[in-house]
Amino acid sequence: MIHRNVHIISLGCPKNLVDSEVMAALLAKGGYSITSQTDEAHIILINTCSFILSAKEEAIDEILKAAQWKKSRRGACTHLVVTGCLPQRYGKDLEKELAEVDLFLGVGEVGNIVHHLDGLNQIEAPGCRSVIGKPDFLMNAQTPRLITTPFYTSYLKIAEGCSNRCSYCVIPAIRGKARSREMKDILMEAESLARRGVREIIITAQDTTAYGRDLKRKPNLGDLLKGLASITGIRWIRLLYAYPAGLTDEILKVMTSYENICKYIDIPIQHIDNDILTAMKRRGGSDLIKKTIRRARETIPGVALRTSIIVGFPGETRTKFNRLISFIRETRFDHLGVFIYSREEGTKAASYSSRISKREKELRRQLLMEEQSVISYQINQALIGSVQEVLIEGKSDIPDHPYVGRCQRQAPEIDGVTYVKGENLAAGSLLSCEITAAGEYDLFAEVLP
Numbered sequence: 001m002i003h004r005n006v007h008i009i010s011l012g013c014p015k016n017l018v019d020s021e022v023m024a025a026l027l028a029k030g031g032y033s034i035t036s037q038t039d040e041a042h043i044i045l046i047n048t049c050s051f052i053l054s055a056k057e058e059a060i061d062e063i064l065k066a067a068q069w070k071k072s073r074r075g076a077c078t079h080l081v082v083t084g085c086l087p088q089r090y091g092k093d094l095e096k097e098l099a100e101v102d103l104f105l106g107v108g109e110v111g112n113i114v115h116h117l118d119g120l121n122q123i124e125a126p127g128c129r130s131v132i133g134k135p136d137f138l139m140n141a142q143t144p145r146l147i148t149t150p151f152y153t154s155y156l157k158i159a160e161g162c163s164n165r166c167s168y169c170v171i172p173a174i175r176g177k178a179r180s181r182e183m184k185d186i187l188m189e190a191e192s193l194a195r196r197g198v199r200e201i202i203i204t205a206q207d208t209t210a211y212g213r214d215l216k217r218k219p220n221l222g223d224l225l226k227g228l229a230s231i232t233g234i235r236w237i238r239l240l241y242a243y244p245a246g247l248t249d250e251i252l253k254v255m256t257s258y259e260n261i262c263k264y265i266d267i268p269i270q271h272i273d274n275d276i277l278t279a280m281k282r283r284g285g286s287d288l289i290k291k292t293i294r295r296a297r298e299t300i301p302g303v304a305l306r307t308s309i310i311v312g313f314p315g316e317t318r319t320k321f322n323r324l325i326s327f328i329r330e331t332r333f334d335h336l337g338v339f340i341y342s343r344e345e346g347t348k349a350a351s352y353s354s355r356i357s358k359r360e361k362e363l364r365r366q367l368l369m370e371e372q373s374v375i376s377y378q379i380n381q382a383l384i385g386s387v388q389e390v391l392i393e394g395k396s397d398i399p400d401h402p403y404v405g406r407c408q409r410q411a412p413e414i415d416g417v418t419y420v421k422g423e424n425l426a427a428g429s430l431l432s433c434e435i436t437a438a439g440e441y442d443l444f445a446e447v448l449p
Contacts, residue, residue: 004121005033005076007041009066010148011059012049014155014204014240016084017148018139020047023083023113025144030114034146038066039075043117048086051171052342059086060098067100079120081105083113088174091132106132107175111143135161135176141188150393152428153200153412154193158186158224162206163214164243166270167281167348168313168341171206180212183219187227194233199428200391201228202238202411209246222250229258235430236391238411240266244292245284252299262408263300267292268308272327273320276313279352286327293331304409306335309368312361313341314352321364328371334379335415336372338365373440380416380438390418390433390445392425401444407433416441 006027010020023045024034035041044066048059063082070077079102087094087104094104105116109131116131138160139145147154161176162169190201203224205211212219228237239255242265255261271277274285284292296303309328311321328336340361343350388407396404401419410416419442420433433445 004042004117005035005040006043006045006117007035007038009044009046009062011047011062012051012055012085014202015157015160015206016047016049018145018155018157018204019084019107019110019137021145021148022110022139022143023047024146024148026111026113027117028146029144030118032114032117038069038077042076043079043081043120044070044077045081045083045117048082048084050085050089050174051169052339052344054340054342056086063098063101067098070100079103081117081120083107083109085174087130087132088135089170092130095129102129104130104132107135108133108137110137110139135174136179138179138181140181141185141192147193147196147198149412150427151197152391153202154198155202155204156186156190156193156228157181157204158208158211159205163210164207164283165281167279167352168310168344170344170347173346175206178207178210178214180210180215180219182215183212183224183227186224187231190228190231190234194231197233197428199234199430200236200238201234202240203228204240206241207243207246208239208241209243209248209251220248220250221246222248222254225251225254225258225261229254229260235260236262236408238262238264238408240411242267243283244269244289245282247292247296249295249299252296255303256300263302264304264306264409264411265296265300266306266411267296270308270310271313271316271324273316273323276316276320279315279349280310280313281348290331304334306337306411306415307333308337308339310339310341311364311368312356314349314356315354316341316356316364325368325371328368329375332375332379333372334409335376335411336368337414338368338372340365376416377438377440380440380443383435383443384438386435387432387448388418388435388443388445389430390420392420392427392429392431393417394427396420407443407445410443416443418443418445420445420447422447 049055083105088106159180163178211221390405392405403420437444
C-alpha cells in the first residue's frame with residue numbers, strides 16, 4: 001500500500017469529533033499519516049454534520065472549498081472524501097450534486113475507514129462512490145482514538161443514536177436508535193484517558209440521561225457517574241446533553257456527592273410554551289422543566305446551568321415567544337444558546353403549517369441573546385471576589401492577564417473563558433484563583449498565593 005497523508009476536517013458537535021478521532025487513529029494504524037496542513041494532504045477527509053440548515057451549509061462550503069483546492073493542484077491533494085451525517089442523510093443524491101467528491105461514506109463506516117481509503121489508492125478508481133449502510137457503528141474501549149483536544153481534556157461518548165423522536169430532529173433517522181456502551185467498557189476507556197494525562201472528561205451522547213435504558217442490566221447515568229468519579233487522576237467530570245425529563249433526583253444527588261463532578265449541567269429545554277413543546281414532541285411540559293431546574297439548584301448549590309432554545313418553530317405566536325422571554329428572564333440561565341428553527345425534510349414538523357419568516361426568526365434570536373447577555377453579565381459580576389478552580393489552557397493575548405483557562409462553570413468552546421494573572425502557569429494545571437473582574441461572557445482572575 002502507498003503511504004499517504006490525510007487531512008481531516010471535523011464539523012459539528014463533539015460527538016462527531018470523537019468519530020473523527022477514531023478515524024484518524026485507525027488510519028494512522030493502517031499506515032497513513034495524519035497532517036494538519038492542507039497543502040501536505042493527498043486525501044482531504046471532511047466529517048460532516050447535517051443536523052440543521054446552517055450545519056448543512058457549512059458542510060457544503062467546506063466541501064466546495066476543498067474541491068477547489070484539489071482542482072487548483074496547489075497542494076498534493078488527489079482525493080476528496082466526505083463522511084458522516086451529510087452522506088448518511090442524502091445518500092447517492094450527493095453524487096450528482098457534488099461530482100468533485102471521490103467517495104461518500106455514511107456514519108456506519110467509521111470503523112472501515114482504512115479499507116475505504118485503501119480503495120482510493122488502487123490504480124483503477126473505485127466503482128462505487130457512495131457506501132451508505134446502517135448507522136450501526138458503536139465504538140468501545142479497544143477502538144483507537146487520536147485525541148485532538150488539548151492533552152488535559154477529552155470527550156467521552158457513552159452512547160450513539162437517539163430514541164426520543166422530537167418532531168424537528170433528523171438525528172434518529174441519521175444515527176439510528178439509542179445504543180449505549182456497557183458501563184465496564186466506558187470506565188475502561190476513562191481509565192485509559194486518565195493514564196494519558198486527561199484531567200477533564202466531558203460526557204457526551206445525543207441524550208446522556210437515556211444512558212443504559214437499552215442494556216440488559218439497565219445501568220443508569222447515576223451509576224456511570226459514580227464509576228467515573230472513582231477513577232484516580234480525573235479531576236473534572238462535565239455533563240452535556242441532559243434531557244430535562246431524564247434528569248432524576250438520583251443523578252443530581254450523585255453530582256453533589258463527588259467533588260470531581262463539575263457543578264455544571266447542560267439541559268437543552270428547546271422551549272417553555274406547552275403547545276410548542278407538545279408540537280415538538282418533547283417529553284414533559286413546562287411544569288416538569290421548571291421543577292427540574294428548581295431541583296437542580298436546590299440539590300447542587302451554585303450549579304451552572306446551560307440550555308439551548310429553538311425560536312421560530314411553527315405555531316410560535318408572539319404571545320408564545322413572549323412567554324419564552326419571560327421564562328428566560330425569571331430563570332436566569334448561566335449560559336444559553338439560541339437556534340433558529342430549520343425546516344428539515346423527513347421530520348414531522350416539516351409538515352406543520354403556520355410558518356414564521358426568516359426575518360422574524362432572526363429578530364427573535366437577537367432579542368433572546370440580548371436578554372441573555374444582560375443576565376450573563378449580572379451573574380458574572382456576582383462572581384467577583386469568589387474563589388474558583390481554574391484549568392489553565394495556555395497563553396492569552398491580554399498583557400495583564402497573560403494566561404487563559406476555564407473554571408468549572410465554563411465548558412470548552414461553547415461558554416466563556418477565564419483570563420488569569422500569574423507567572424509560569426503550566427497548561428493542564430488546576431489552580432485556585434480569585435475572580436477580580438467580569439464581562440458578559442468572560443471572567444478575569446488572579447492566582448492565589
